[in-house]
Amino acid sequence: xxxxxxxxxxxxxxxxxxxxxxxxxxxxxxxxxxxxxxxxxxxxxxxxxxxxxxxxxxxxxxxxxxxxxxxxxxxxxxxxxxxxxxxxxxxxxxxxxxxxxxxxxxxxxxxxxxxxxxxxxxxxxxxxxxxxxxxxxxxxxxxxxxxxxxxxxxxxxxxxxxxx
Amino acid sequence: xxxxxxxxxxxxxxxxxxxxxxxxxxxxxxxxxxxxxxxxxxxxxxxxxxxxxxxxxxxxxxxxxxxxxxxxxxxxxxxxxxxxxxxxxxxxxxxxxxxxxxxxxxxxxxxxxxxxxxxxxxxxxxxxxxxxxxxxxxxxxxxxxxxxxxxxxxxxxxxxxxxxxxxxxxxxxxxxxxxxxxxxxxxxxxxxxxxxxxxxxxxxxxxxxxxxxxxxxxxxxxxxxxxxxxxxxxxxxxxxxxxxxxxxxxxxxxxxxxxxxxxxxxxxxxxxxxxxxxxxxxxxxxxxxxxxxxxxxxxxxxxxxxxxxxxxxxxxxxxxxxxxxxxxxxxxxxxxxxxxxxxxxxxxxxxxxxxxxxxxxxx
Numbered sequence: 383x384x385x386x387x388x389x390x391x392x393x394x395x396x397x398x399x400x401x402x403x404x405x406x407x408x409x410x411x412x413x414x415x416x417x418x419x420x421x422x423x424x425x426x427x428x429x430x431x432x433x434x435x436x437x438x439x440x441x442x443x444x445x446x447x448x449x450x451x452x453x454x455x456x457x458x459x460x461x462x463x464x465x466x467x468x469x470x471x472x473x474x475x476x477x478x479x480x481x482x483x484x485x486x487x488x489x490x491x492x493x494x495x496x497x498x499x500x501x502x503x504x505x506x507x508x509x510x511x512x513x514x515x516x517x518x519x520x521x522x523x524x525x526x527x528x529x530x531x532x533x534x535x536x537x538x539x540x541x542x543x544x545x546x
Numbered sequence: 547x548x549x550x551x552x553x554x555x556x557x558x559x560x561x562x563x564x565x566x567x568x569x570x571x572x573x574x575x576x577x578x579x580x581x582x583x584x585x586x587x588x589x590x591x592x593x594x595x596x597x598x599x600x601x602x603x604x605x606x607x608x609x610x611x612x613x614x615x616x617x618x619x620x621x622x623x624x625x626x627x628x629x630x631x632x633x634x635x636x637x638x639x640x641x642x643x644x645x646x647x648x649x650x651x652x653x654x655x656x657x658x659x660x661x662x663x664x665x666x667x668x669x670x671x672x673x674x675x676x677x678x679x680x681x682x683x684x685x686x687x688x689x690x691x692x693x694x695x696x697x698x699x700x701x702x703x704x705x706x707x708x709x710x711x712x713x714x715x716x717x718x719x720x721x722x723x724x725x726x727x728x729x730x731x732x733x734x735x736x737x738x739x740x741x742x743x744x745x746x747x748x749x750x751x752x753x754x755x756x757x758x759x760x761x762x763x764x765x766x767x768x769x770x771x772x773x774x775x776x777x778x779x780x781x782x783x784x785x786x787x788x789x790x791x792x793x794x795x796x797x798x799x800x801x802x803x804x805x806x807x808x809x810x811x812x813x814x815x816x817x818x819x820x821x822x823x824x825x826x827x828x829x830x831x832x833x834x835x836x837x838x839x840x841x842x843x844x845x846x847x848x849x850x851x852x853x854x855x856x857x858x859x860x861x862x863x864x865x866x867x868x869x870x871x872x873x874x875x876x877x878x879x880x881x882x883x884x885x886x887x888x889x890x891x892x893x894x895x896x897x898x899x900x901x902x903x904x905x906x907x908x909x
Contacts (some may be wrong), residue, residue: 386786387595391614396623396782396791403627404681404795411634412677414641415649415656422643 510542563869570868575749584747588733589864590699590775592857596620596785597776599703618702618777619785626689626782659683662891667898671807675897678799682792683890686783690852690882693781694875699856702777704742707732710774711755730755732772742771783852783885786845793844796893797837804900813900840896844889851885 518535550557571577573585598615605614637652645653659680664672692698710732714725734751735742744751753772782788804813817834819826855878862874 385594387593388786388790389595389611391608391611392596392617392620392785392787393791394611395620396785396788397795399620399623399627400681400685400791400795403630403685404678406627406631407634407681407684408677410631410638411652412656412680414638415653416660418641418643418645418649419653419657419660425643 507542510538514538514542566869567866570866570870573747574867574870575865578749583749585867586747586749586864587744588749588752590860591731591733592860594786594853596780596787597702597705599776599778601703601705601709617785618780619782619788622689622692622698622779623782623788625779626685626692629692630684630688656680659890663894666894667901671898671901674803675894678796678897679890679894682796682893683886685886686792686848686889687883687886689782689788690886691879692779693784693852693856694859694878694882698779698781699777699860700775701779702775704735704771704773705776706771706773707755707758714755725755727756728754732758732774735771735773744775781852781856783848784856786849789845789849790841792848792889793841796844796889796896797841800893800897800900801837803897807901844892848885848889851881855881 514535517538518531521531521534550560570585572582575583575586575589577583578586596617596619599618599621600616603613604616605611607613634652637648641649660672660676663676663679666672667675710730711725711727714730732753732755733744734748734753736745737743758772801813804816807813815821815830817830817837819830859871859874859878862871
């Protein structure tokens with residue numbers, strides 16, 4: 383053993399030195415580094431998870447927004463259609479109203495015209511009646527028989543009606 | 547070749563390397579055979595046991611340990627321990643969730659080995675085995691790589707001839723033998739006072755202790771000083787005490803984990819199995835022997851590889867000094883890394899099998 387260089391003092395020194403190194407590295411190196419490594423991997427795991435969650439949430443909200451957008455578009459289209467319909471109806475109504483007003487005006491005008499004409503005819507007829515009366519008076523005054531008298535009146539009346 | 551001419555820096559570097567290689571070839575021990583050898587020095591003294599760097603023991607006459615000497619491998623081990631603890635301290639002093647470069651490097655290394663431990667042993671056991679697994683790797687690799695640095699094995703204390711002879715005598719004490727002085731080889735040093743060195747071109751200057759007998763304190767006839775170089779630094783794992791220490795710690799830890807996971811009865815029962823017939827008893831005993839063999843294989847695998855690497859570097863530096871060493875330095879870096887990985891990985895695997903219970907053990 384001596385020839386190989388093995389001796390108790392050397393062996394013990396080496397054992398103690400190695401144990402000091404072992405304990406020292408454990409305290410100074412392995413514990414802090416492993417702690418940091420573990421903490422970091424934990425952190426990475428957590429942030430990956432939260433990123434996943436955020437992505438899911440973003441997906442969901444994007445879907446929601448899309449849905450709302452679609453809804454709004456449909457709604458808008460509906461509103462436009464409705465408005466158009468209302469406008470059409472309004473136009474129609476206005477048109478009908480205007481037409482009926484025009485109609486009413488026209489019929490009123492026609493009635494007035496007819497009234498005027500009737501009045502004119504009546505006036506004319508009265509005028510002719512007056513003429514006839516005066517003619518008759520004149521005839522009566524020239525004494526004529528009654529029959530000739532009546533014929534003359536009728537003729538006058540007939541003529542006056544023809545004017546109409 | 548044309549492309550090499552377009553890159554003058556590379557060309558100059560290449561020429562310099564080739565020149566240095568030829569210089570080394572001529573000036574080293576190989577060239578010495580043909581009349582060169584102007585750079586080389588004698589083959590360094592190679593010994594298994596770690597050398598004491600102080601001539602006097604630091605503690606005298608302890609009950610079990612006897613005289614305790616401060617050896618160069620102890621110093622290197624302490625340098626490795628301090629260096630690793632300092633790096634760990636600096637790396638985790640301002641620890642944050644968003645790491646800087648150095649913290650990132652430490653994290654990458656630790657994460658790699660933690661992943662390995664968790665893959666081999668499972669998530670919970672991997673965490674349990676990880677500190678020892680990692681520490682063995684870091685210690686062994688750092689020690690091996692430090693051993694490749696210049697200054698290791700080449701700068702040290704001058705041990706005069708009288709002391710060398712004295713040590714040799716002390717080793718043989720009790721055997722009643724006399725020291726064979728002609729078997730003790732010494733190197734010639736130049737310089738005086740506190741600073742001495744082995745000069746260039748001194749490949750042949752090897753003396754035996756017998757030659758300088760009677761010349762007092764290692765002074766040879768012409769006033770040179772004879773003695774040996776005791777390096778201040780020597781790679782930790784070139785001493786068996788270091789590798790044995792790690793092997794013992796690893797094996798004890800493995801059995802401790804085995805007992806904790808299975809209970810003491812079942813863990814011991816793996817080796818002393820009286821319930822399943824004589825064959826299983828024999829298998830159990832064999833496994834028990836294997837456990838002891840593991841300590842030895844742990845110890846000598848690491849020691850053998852690193853010691854051999856050291857010897858290889860010494861021999862190559864002796865044969866072809868200067869740049870001849872470069873490829874072997876790379877090789878030693880690789881071997882140092884691989885040995886650290888093997889030692890820690892085997893510890894992890896043994897710990898995993900020890901905590902797995904009877905059914906999955908040894909089939």
